[in-house]
Amino acid sequence: MAEFEPVLLRRILKNASPSLEAYRADGGYRALDKALAMSPADVTKAVVDSKLRGRGGAGFPCGVKWTFLPKDHPGPIYLCVNADESEPCTFNNRILMHQDPHQVLEGMIIASYAIRAQVAYLYIRYEYGDATRAMQQAIDEAYAAGLLGKNILGKQGFDLDVYIHRGAGAYICGEETGLIESLEGKRAWPRIKPPFPAVEGAFRKPTIVNNIETLACVTHILDRGPEWFKSMGTPADPANPRDAGSYGPKLYCISGHVNKPCCVELPLGVTARELIDKHGGGVWKGRKAKAIVPGGISMGFLTADEIDTKLDFGSLGPFTKNGCLGLGTAAVTVIDEETSMVDVLYNICRFFEHESCGQCTPCREGTGWMLKIVDRIRKGLGRAEDLNILEEVGHQIGIMPGTTICGLADGAGWPVKQAIRKFRAEFESYIKSGKKTHTLQLVAAH
Ligand SMILES: Cc1cc2nc3c(=O)[nH]c(=O)nc-3n(C[C@H](O)[C@H](O)[C@H](O)COP(=O)(O)O)c2cc1C
Ligand code: SF4
Known part of the structure; x- marks a missing residue:
């Protein structure tokens, strides 16, 4: 099989300059030219046909989400770009923004054209200073070159302004409706859905929220076509209706x-x-x-x-x-193999207890109880029944059983359920031995 040629990291791997001039010399903004020669509906169709699924965590089909916008809405319609990148050990958005900002910006401009947004907000995790500066520089260059502003690249009526909004420093700011609340200047408390942002999002107007990597993929789908995109990856399994590929x-x-x-x-x-x-x-x-x-x-x-x-x-x-x-x-x-799963789970529970926004009782209380129980086990005071209680609490909190507003609670309960199910013997022998350990900090890359 032929060696895979990187697409998203292509310029980054050859240490290419992030400048507009260098990006254009490498074929940059060719995809935007192609998109502007098409109707917004055809651009959306290309993204639907590519079967691109969102890269931010939920994996929702990108083009399909764009079609959820109300037809003939008088506007404004917004694009919110999710660069909060708050999931621990995740750092791909940072690399893309810092080292190849125009690739991201091109995807944002194409998406805005497709969804008829005239304003795009780029919500960047506060800690990402270098990425913020690189994106601002790219935005400034794009305005100067007529790639942002009014009548972009001479296309009458296609106007777009891009604003960077620096994040408020919490995990929950990455949840799309928490992000929107934070963008509006409020505490990042996720909203009850429906209505979904496509119908009622930022400032109560139709809004599409997409991740940085998703939008970088959009650039290449418009450049090389949906069939090229679909030539990579794992095809849908016809025997499994849950597997859309x-x-x-x-x-x-x-x-x-x-x-x-x-x-x-x-x-x-x-x-x-x-x-x-x-x-x-x-x-x-x-x-x-x-x-x-x-x-x-x-x-x-x-x-x-x-x-x-x-x-x-x-x-x-x-x-x-x-x-x-x-x-x-x-x-x-x-x-x-030398790391204690008790320590791992303690670290995870500590994170989610700290990051729960507190709106929903099962999440607010459940993350606290799970932390207390795992801490008790860690300190050598665990009881045999603790493991079943942990599994039960991990199962009961969450959007899947329908008890909470957002997915953080599932994310908090899932590793607990799985740690107990898959490493039960280790937890049991730890409890029996009554031993104590010191917490290891998991080595995170950022
Ligand atoms: C607690 C929580 C945190 C999230 N954090 C992020 C994040 O940091 N970045 C991100 O793109 N999506 C995050 N998401 C997913 C977003 O809600 C949303 O699905 C995503 O931004 C949509 O973009 P995509 O369709 O391009 O993936 C998070 C979801 C939850 C429940
Ligand atoms: S599930 Fe947790 S984080 Fe999400 S809204 Fe409810 S309390 Fe907040």
Whole structure:
């Protein structure tokens, strides 16, 4: 099989300049020219046909989401670009914005044209100073070159202004309606859905929220066509109606106990083994992997026996054998055999208890209870029944049983359920031995 040629990281890997001039010399803004020669509906159709699924975590089909906008709405319609990148161990958005900002901006302009947005907000995680500066520089260059502003590239009536909004420093700011609330200057409390943002979003107007990597993919879909995009990845499984296929390239972030933490671009569907051994340089210190987080800590765990699982939308999910929540952000974190799963779970519970916004009782209280119980176990005071209680609380909180407003609660409960199910013997022997450990900080890449 021919070696995969990176698409999203192509310019970054050759250390190309992020300037507009260099980007254009590399074929940049060709996709925008092509898009502007089409109708907005045809641009949307190309994205629908590509079967691009959102890269921000939920995996919703991008073009389909755009079609949910009300037809003939008088406007304004907004594009909100989600660059909050708050899922631990996820850093691909930062790389794209910092090192190839025009690739992202081109996708934003094309998306805005397709959805008829005249204002796009770029909501960037506060800590991303370099990425913010790079994006602002690209935006300034684009205004000067007629790629933003009025009648873009001479296309009468296509106007677009882009504003950067720096994030408010909480995980929940990445949830799309929390992001919108924060953008409006309020506390990032997620909204009850429906209405979904496509109908009522920023400033109560129709709004599309898309992730940075999703929009970078849009650039290439318009440049090379939906069939090219679909030539990569894992095709839909006709025997499984839940598997709609996983197409295109994906940026996988690899971190934790590996020799070479990195961000690598591969077609969707690579196995965890290939990512860890070939791209991450193997598990550090000559050890073996005990657990693998497949896509951000809210997704649960793969065991060492599940290392040959494909990391794509169809192979990970609540209805698959591995039972993970999903592909999430495809941020792979490796936990080595010498690390205590009690410590790992304590770290995870501490994170979610801190980040729950507190609006929904099951999430606010449940994340607190889970933390208290895991902390008790960690301190050598665990009881045999604690494990069933943890599993039950992890199951009962969450949008899946329908008790909470947003997906944070599922993300908080899922790793708890999976840790107990998949590593029960370790938890049981820990409780029996009554031992205490010190918390290890998981090695995160940012
Ligand atoms: C608690 C929580 C945090 C989230 N954080 C992010 C984030 O940091 N970045 C992101 O793109 N999506 C995040 N999402 C997903 C967004 O709500 C939304 O689905 C996504 O931005 C849509 O873009 P996409 O369709 O292009 O993936 C988060 C979701 C939840 C429930
Ligand atoms: S599920 Fe949790 S984070 Fe989400 S809105 Fe409810 S309390 Fe807030």
